[in-house]
Amino acid sequence: MPEFNLDSAGPIFTGLAIYGGLVVAAFWLAMIVWTYRDMRARSRDTFAQILAALLVAVLTVPGLIIYLLLRPRETLSEAYERSLEEEALLQEIEDKPTCPGCKNRVQADWQVCPSCHTRLKKPCIHCGQTLELPWNLCPYCATPQTGQTGHSTRRATTRAPSPQEAWAGYQSAASLEFIDGEE
Ligand SMILES: [Zn+2]
Ligand SMILES: [Zn+2]
Secondary structure (H helix, E strand, C coil): CHHHHHHHHHHHHHHHHHHHHHHHHHHHHHHHHHHHHHHHHHCCCHHHHHHHHHHHHHHHHHHHHHHHHHCCCCCHHHHHHHHHHHHHHHHHHHHCCECCCCCCECCCCCCECCCCCCECEEECCCCCCEEECCCCECCCCCCECHHHHHHHHHHHHHHCHHHHHHHHHHHHHHHHHHHHHHC
16 A cells, blocks of 8 residues: 555656746746846846846845845836926926016016015006006907006106115115114
């Protein structure tokens, strides 16, 4: 009976050994392929891709662990997305209008800067929409702004800055004096 068992067990062990070998080989190949693909998603450098695959091929599981520790943190598509987001953010910041007088942020529909009182926009004489100062015609209701533009806004643009500047100058001088006096 034991002899019969050994005889029948021989081929089974051989079969199991072959099966185990095949599984290990398949895992080994899969690890190499996965590493190569993963590195290709993270780097355009062909040398780095081959090096990563070789590392796993030679060192197997420890090689894979080393690769996971050392691989670039983000994939190329993630890096691309991040650069797009950063660009969009930068664009948003640049697009925000600023006051020409004090460089503070202003809203696009404000008529006057609340910080330095610089005239930013003017209202349409007919519909009241906010218009750019140089516009002579309202784009919303097509009313010519000549009656107001020629005189009041021209006056506003030419006259307004000087009292404002004087006022700003007076304010800064006063505050400086005040600080000097206190110290
Ligand atoms: Zn301002
Ligand atoms: Zn209008």
